[in-house]
Amino acid sequence: MIRAALVLALLAVPAAAQTAPGVAEGCVTCHGPRGAGSxxxxxxxxxxxxxxATAMAAFRANERPATIxxxxxxxxxxxEVAAAVTYFSGLR
Known part of the structure; x- marks a missing residue:
């Protein structure tokens, strides 16, 4: 019963609210919906x-090859980096 109520509640949330929060929204532009890769x-x-977090630090320090x-x-x-790391690492 609780599971059905949760599903119905999630369906009632607008699609925009189900997207990545905050800074992670920018990541999905290249990395695909929910960071699934693209x-x-x-x-x-x-x-x-x-x-x-290590990858982000390496990009920031220009120690990891990247296009952008x-x-x-x-x-x-x-x-903001920590928030994005927490969000994406928590997705399954």
Missing amino acids: GSVPPLAGRDAADL MNRIVRGYTEA
């Missing part, structure tokens, strides 16, 4: 939080 862009969903991530990540605060 073409040659790797998935973020379900990846280890420490691995994602090294520029994008510099536009985010540490708190």
Whole structure:
């Protein structure tokens, strides 16, 4: 009964509200819906939080090859990066 109520409640939420929160919204433009990956862009969903944080730090320091991530990540605060890492690592 509770499961049915939860499903109905989620269906009542507008589609825009079901998308990635905050800074993660920008990530899905390239990384696909819910960070599932898109073409040659790797998935973020379900990846280890420490691995994602390390990758973001490496992009920011220009220590990891990138076409655009090294520029994008510099536009985010540490708190925003942490929020995106938490969101994507929590997806299954």
